[in-house]
Amino acid sequence: MKPPSFAYARPGSLAEAFDLLERHGEDAKVLAGGQSLIATLNMRLSSPAVLVDVTGIPGLAGIAAAKDKVRIGALTTHRAVERSAEIGATLPLLAQAARHIAHVAIRNVGTFGGSLAMADPAAEWPACCVALDAELVLASRAGERRVKARTFFRGLYETDLKPGELVTAVEIPVPGKDHRASFMELARRVGDYAIVGVAALARAGAGKSGKALTDVRLAYLGVGPTPMLATQAMAAAEGKPAADAAAAAQAALDRDLKPTADLHTSAAAKMHLARVLTGRALAALAA
Amino acid sequence: MEHTLETTITVNGTRVTRRVSARQHLVDFLREELGLTGAHYGCEHGVCGACTVRVDGEIVRGCLMLAVQANGRTVDTIEGLSDSGEIAGLQAAFHRRNALQCGFCTPGMLMAAQDLARTRPDATREEIREHMSGNYCRCTGYHAIVDAVEDALKQSAQTGGKR
Numbered sequence: 325m326k327p328p329s330f331a332y333a334r335p336g337s338l339a340e341a342f343d344l345l346e347r348h349g350e351d352a353k354v355l356a357g358g359q360s361l362i363a364t365l366n367m368r369l370s371s372p373a374v375l376v377d378v379t380g381i382p383g384l385a386g387i388a389a390a391k392d393k394v395r396i397g398a399l400t401t402h403r404a405v406e407r408s409a410e411i412g413a414t415l416p417l418l419a420q421a422a423r424h425i426a427h428v429a430i431r432n433v434g435t436f437g438g439s440l441a442m443a444d445p446a447a448e449w450p451a452c453c454v455a456l457d458a459e460l461v462l463a464s465r466a467g468e469r470r471v472k473a474r475t476f477f478r479g480l481y482e483t484d485l486k487p488g489e490l491v492t493a494v495e496i497p498v499p500g501k502d503h504r505a506s507f508m509e510l511a512r513r514v515g516d517y518a519i520v521g522v523a524a525l526a527r528a529g530a531g532k533s534g535k536a537l538t539d540v541r542l543a544y545l546g547v548g549p550t551p552m553l554a555t556q557a558m559a560a561a562e563g564k565p566a567a568d569a570a571a572a573a574q575a576a577l578d579r580d581l582k583p584t585a586d587l588h589t590s591a592a593a594k595m596h597l598a599r600v601l602t603g604r605a606l607a608a609l610a611a
Numbered sequence: 612m613e614h615t616l617e618t619t620i621t622v623n624g625t626r627v628t629r630r631v632s633a634r635q636h637l638v639d640f641l642r643e644e645l646g647l648t649g650a651h652y653g654c655e656h657g658v659c660g661a662c663t664v665r666v667d668g669e670i671v672r673g674c675l676m677l678a679v680q681a682n683g684r685t686v687d688t689i690e691g692l693s694d695s696g697e698i699a700g701l702q703a704a705f706h707r708r709n710a711l712q713c714g715f716c717t718p719g720m721l722m723a724a725q726d727l728a729r730t731r732p733d734a735t736r737e738e739i740r741e742h743m744s745g746n747y748c749r750c751t752g753y754h755a756i757v758d759a760v761e762d763a764l765k766q767s768a769q770t771g772g773k774r
Contacts, residue, residue: 326636326639326655327634328634329632329634330614331612332614332616332633332677332679333613334679348612358675358676358677358680359675362657362674362675362677363656363675365634366636366655366656373612374612375633377679377680379680423741426657427660428670428742428745429660429663429670429671429672429723430672430675430745432666432669432671433666433671433675513744514741515744515745
């Protein structure tokens, strides 16, 4: 369908954007890449009076790698993350996840910050940011504040963003040299929404009985109202060799996840698939 | 607040300026304002890929971009790619391999395939399938399309990228 009528403004600075958001309040929606927003407008699930296109604000796109953290500007496209040599070298989890995001034509336009602000529970970046313990930089007229990804996602499409506030960047601590990453996702077709996915990280070091996994981090998508950090499964896997870690995490996983059925997949099937992916991801980390 | 905006887009090499409604999709702008009906409307919410066009050299969904968002940018459509000969090899391969029946999805398929030819000309069959997965075809069952893209990439490699 065609979207209902709306007004459009493209501010050239953050200050101008804050003015517009203040003036129009709940009647305004922020437009970045628009790859979710315009679809919802087309389906008339949303009918804002004003779209505030933030893509004209300078300085909000780009990837900057420092020694121990990487800063990704909110307007950086999924494709730019996918193609970035710096991301490939420092945050391979993101490089692996990027190709699961819809299709190239959508990755060319959709943005990193937009995905986080949208907070779709089946989206890839929110789960990655939770696993990596990323910090979001939020800006408003009152100034800047920082919120950990692990507390930013509050509920289904619900975040810690206040009215008039924008995500401007994400800062991601770079895991140590001996950390490994594995992102896995099951979908009915390539590019579809995830039935379940996992963003996994761990240090794979030489333990007493072969390679042990430490600093295990498991964040799931598609199995809850928000990205789900599986703290019980992580604790169960901690310090164990891969095979034992997988069995322990799989056994503990129902203490972390209470998936609900979607159109195609029952809750029990989702739980089963989450366990399958857990096993595969932990095996990949130790491989 | 403006509901219509003066918008300038370079379409297939020609600069055009129109006053457009903020709600107008890029693909509607191309079809309704410029009469470029090669990009098709299928699902109108970003799933089927029939409306694929290039903006600043990268493929996008024409139904998930507003015309006003393309202000100041360069847009290439299937008409442009066809007229310039850029996709002649792909078109010939689609013909040879019967990679279309009704043809509704074909402009989007060719836009997506050409993107692959430009970015990963050595793509494997599996990579072709993955890349083309954002474009729906309701006639062919896809095999002939994948065959055609594979053919075109191979042929292009043999002729050193020249078509």
